Amino acid sequence: MAHDPKQQQIASLFAHNGAVIVIIEGQQYEISCSRNENIQLLVNLPYTFPDEAPVITVSPAGMTHPWIESDVIVNDALTCWSYQSNLGMLVHDICEEFQQRPPSKRINGTEESYGHRPPPPIPTSTATTTTATSTTTIATPPPLPTSNIPHATSLPNSQTLNSEYTAIMNKSPEEIEELLSNETAFDLFFNHLDRVKNLKTVQEELRNGNENLAHKNLSQEDALIKLRSEVQDLNNEYTSLKSMFTEKEKQQQEAFNRFSSSTVLTRLKAGVYESDDLSESVAQSFLEGSLDHDSFVKQFRELRKVYHLRASKLEKIQKDSLLFPS
Template identity: 60%
Template sequence: MTELARGQINSLLSENPSTITVVDGHLYEVPIAPTQQQQQSEGSLIINLPSNFPEEPPVITVSPTGMRHPWIDSDVVMHDGLPSWTLQSNLGLLVKDICKEFTMRPPAKKSTTVTGGTRISVVPPPLPASQLQQQQVTSMTNKTNDEGYGARPQPPIPSRSNSSNTPTSHTTNLEYNAISKLSSEEIDELLSDETGFEIFFNTLDRVKNLKAFQEELRNGNDQLAHKNLSREDQLIKLRSEVADLYNKYQTDKAAFDKKERQQNEAFSRFSSSTVLTRLKASLYESDELSESVAQSFLDGNLDNDSFVKQFREFRKVYHLRASKLERAQKDNLFVSY
């Protein structure tokens, strides 16, 4: 996570103390403060941070779904600060502004109709594009006048001819036209007949497209599952090969560790400290041998010729070793690096 993203998240938490961390760095929930008539909050904002946030603006939705408000379009909050989002924008203040708007003018729930003791939730038909745009402009103007924010730049409102050319507006108009062609009796009959309403609902183009998309996803998942199952034998074989290779690695490693210890033991016999110690010990040994020969001569155990021969050999070895030790210590031949 970048420092800019962490700074935006800290701003969200500081400006909105009631924020709930769902997935740190990605998903947060901010309860909407209840009005004076409400005992507790009946909704919350879901802030979804994309992977390249804050280069890309957050996606803010409202929970529960199906709420109506000029700032809500298909459960997505349409705040004027989101289209103009930049790295200098402040996520905490933006969410705080949305919560303030929804507290002053809470989103309305779906209308419900009770038929035969069964409560049926009905989604009101979408407003025409021109009426929805006019309602949004009126709400934003009232918000500016009530709160004293001063003049705030509003996004340009496309004309009916331009908006009707977009795919979303075209689909919405088709659905509205399909409902507007029905008489009041036909609408009442749809609301009272669950089966008839479901049949009419399934004839809408958006519903058909959604079901076709779901079918494509289902078929794709089915094909992917079959593809994965077809590789099960290959995966089991590879897993067995990996286990054999791991066992061989453990055996080779144990043999290598053993040989490495033997090598270190062999090298230790020729280390500087070992050689110097052995040289000193041999020097002391030669001196002791020559002294023992002299003592044997004094005790009468050796004649003159034997004493001279043995004593001279032992002292010769002694002086050679003493010379080597002196040379080694003088030239630092046995200094460990």
């Protein structure tokens, strides 16, 4: 309905707030209202909304803030709620307040939590008394009239009597006596009072909301188990790849060590000594008569050639090391 005041208020809730989750259509909505803290608002719309103010609770429970009393939002906008108030802007202002001045966790709180969000108080139509810091609802049960009480029109200030009192005063003395003496009749009368019916409606909404949240949480169980398994597989793959990387890095380091300047220099010195020793061995064999002249010349020349090449390279490396030390 385009002109339904309740639907217009709900539409403003979505228009002015980005993250709105429907818990119970037309009754309960959840809003994430902070970028830095995991804070949510649960907006409960009473049966008579928008004539009656919404009840807004904050979760997690146990937060402290000038606008929070017993996990319920209490500020001037809610206290002065009227038919022309804007629900979306009200919730947006609460979120802005919590972003600028985030609530803090109560350290030594004595209140008990209610699941992951506190239960909203039951809205009533009774009188309210406003103090400097909060608004307290006082519900005073009317006294039961007896047969000798005069009619309501004869009482002073009768226009201020609540609907329950008026409903009793409109009954005849015989009906009053029936209510007092007949438990079944009293229960039937009591359960048809508007306030009692509203209370049962709110209780049913809370029960349905909790049931929906439970089903929602349980529906995520399979996905959570699947994600946990995927994370475990990825962790195993990471461990395996890390082990392979460590092994290959070790092999790479060993390969680099074989071609380091100090290793090359050491091997070159060993090669110089080896070539010198071999050439001296060939010369000794020739002197001992073990080699003829042609074989001696050929072998000795090749060995001395290798020796002088290696010796020249060694000399150049040592000279460069002196000029350009590392």
